[in-house]
Amino acid sequence: MKRLYAALLSLCIAAPATAETLRMAVTTSFHNSGLADVLLPRIQEDTGLEVQLLIVGTGQALRLGRAGDVDAILVHSRAAEEAFVADGSGIHRREIMYNDFVIVGPSADPAGTQSADDAKSALNRIAETQSTFVSRGDDSGTHKKEIALWQDAGYDPEGFDSWYNAVGAGMGAALNTASGLNAYILSDRASWLNFGNKGDLALLFSGDPVLFNQYAFLPVNPEKHPHVKNAEALQLEAWLVSPTAQGLIDAYTINGETLFTFNAE
Known part of the structure; x- marks a missing residue:
């Protein structure tokens, strides 16, 4: 079964009806890189998660997280991310990859x-x-x-x-x-x-x-927004810091140039 989501600018990977859907706000720079087209199909294959991307700027992504409109965010502005965690909107900040x-x-x-x-x-x-x-x-x-x-x-x-x-x-x-x-x-x-x-x-x-340009993953806090899919967000985070993700991220190139370097711990 196919479903159509209306939400800002979004990118959906079609999935079976049994798949769990997770909403993640990501930066336009991440989407424009083309890396999402590599990662999302493999995430679905490995985890069963259908990741719906809301493609916005970091500021808007953080606002969506604070409102509980997404389950997780992937952004690149450390001070703003740390404030997001400090005010209880996110449960933690996990570095994934960087470029410049x-x-x-x-x-x-x-x-x-x-x-x-x-x-x-x-x-x-x-x-x-x-x-x-x-x-x-x-x-x-x-x-x-x-x-x-x-x-x-x-x-x-x-x-x-x-x-x-x-x-x-x-x-x-x-x-x-x-x-x-x-x-x-x-x-x-x-x-x-x-x-x-x-x-x-x-x-x-x-x-x-x-x-230097660091990208980090932040799950939205379920204590503030009980409806968010925290278990699925943590499952996605575990995949994003896995050797599989590292291999795909580090191998992603355009004209022989590497776009991102994996640095998750």
């Missing part, structure tokens, strides 16, 4: 970011030259990271002029906007590698340790 953020921009690199010593210097050059920049502007993990980087560089994006474009969209849509404007943008590496409309954009800066 990168600065993408026009291949001509008018701001000279390629020769920057660190991410702070790269952003300084973009701001000083007022080179067109696209921000996700959607309270996602990537957006939170971008704002933190600007602040670390001594800037408040609220004061930027028209060269700074906050689009309020997911990673794929924001990259499409950057491609259309031939603009700079902060992206997670996985979304960039899996992005098909690169236009004249190129990966210009990466490698600063501050750009």
